[in-house]
Amino acid sequence: MMKPVIPRTVQLGLRRRYVQAQRPRCRDVWPIDARAATVPEGWAGWPDGKRFALVLTHDVDTAKGAQRCRDLASVEEKFGFRSSFNFVPERYGVFPELRLELTERGFEVGVHGLNHDGKYFDSREIFLERAVKINRYLKDWNASGYRTPSMLHNLELIRVLDIEYDASTFDTDPFEPQPDGVRTIFPFWVPGDGELKGYVELPYTLPQDFTLFVLLQEQSIRIWKEKLDWIVEKGGMALLNTHPDYMNFGSGGNGREEYPADLYAEFLQYVKERYADAYWTDLPRAVARHCSQMLKKGN
Numbered sequence: 454m455m456k457p458v459i460p461r462t463v464q465l466g467l468r469r470r471y472v473q474a475q476r477p478r479c480r481d482v483w484p485i486d487a488r489a490a491t492v493p494e495g496w497a498g499w500p501d502g503k504r505f506a507l508v509l510t511h512d513v514d515t516a517k518g519a520q521r522c523r524d525l526a527s528v529e530e531k532f533g534f535r536s537s538f539n540f541v542p543e544r545y546g547v548f549p550e551l552r553l554e555l556t557e558r559g560f561e562v563g564v565h566g567l568n569h570d571g572k573y574f575d576s577r578e579i580f581l582e583r584a585v586k587i588n589r590y591l592k593d594w595n596a597s598g599y600r601t602p603s604m605l606h607n608l609e610l611i612r613v614l615d616i617e618y619d620a621s622t623f624d625t626d627p628f629e630p631q632p633d634g635v636r637t638i639f640p641f642w643v644p645g646d647g648e649l650k651g652y653v654e655l656p657y658t659l660p661q662d663f664t665l666f667v668l669l670q671e672q673s674i675r676i677w678k679e680k681l682d683w684i685v686e687k688g689g690m691a692l693l694n695t696h697p698d699y700m701n702f703g704s705g706g707n708g709r710e711e712y713p714a715d716l717y718a719e720f721l722q723y724v725k726e727r728y729a730d731a732y733w734t735d736l737p738r739a740v741a742r743h744c745s746q747m748l749k750k751g752n
């Protein structure tokens with residue numbers, strides 16, 4: 454017997470109403486949770502004495518998003534930035550040519566789960582079974598990083614993955630399916646246990662584009678600016694997760710789940726112009742490697 458399927462338009466409408474209703478109740482913790490500014494024990498700062506770190510990541514949720522990766526990479530190249538693209542291995546065709554081109558252009562490729570069904574942590578057995586395949590893709594793609602779809606996370610279980618870093622958490626985001634924020638705008642160390650090695654956790658600290666522009670239907674980057682300015686003041690990591698799936702790179706009108714890619718370009722320009730030499734930016738892999746030793750010492 455087939456399960457009933459809720460049309461995407463209905464899903465989107467319900468999520469919009471829920472998020473917009475929740476927003477006034479979350480004003481004390483979103484987009485800024487003041488408790489997240491505590492500096493980790495043993496923290497030695499960013500390379501070259503920079504005030505903050507900027508880390509750009511993208512989750513590519515659909516085949517449509519994969520087709521837009523080159524356009525997104527070109528936008529970042531224009532401003533002198535590089536980022537990571539996280540692909541879902543068994544949801545659509547992740548062509549080797551695209552992965553090779555991105556890495557040759559100086560970008561990073563990561564693994565974004567296995568499919569996009571939201572069942573990763575329904576049981577330990579499910580995740581361990583999927584981890585075997587995820588580890589295979591990590592090896593085949595020469596990938597160092599992982600992020601679970603829908604930001605689902607179980608940091609203890611994720612240790613079975615052969616990774617240098619995970620990016621499945623956030624400092625604060627009460628609108629996510631698993632809304633428990635880690636309350637820090639800094640990377641942190643998840644220690645190993647026995648045969649399982651530890652890894653660096655890189656939480657996203659700027660609101661996701663889907664939340665801002667599709668669910669909340671914001672028309673400007675005001676919230677990105679506000680949160681970034683606060684992170685800079687606290688010396689933290691500004692990690693942004695955006696999706697080419699929802700970016701409109703054309704000149705026509707935006708689709709039901711799209712926003713102008715020009716908003717993302719405006720954010721990059723804001724960082725480059727306002728903060729000039731104040732930020733350290735690198736790929737997530739490099740950020741994890743920089744932080745791993747000092748974070749281990751602090752644990």
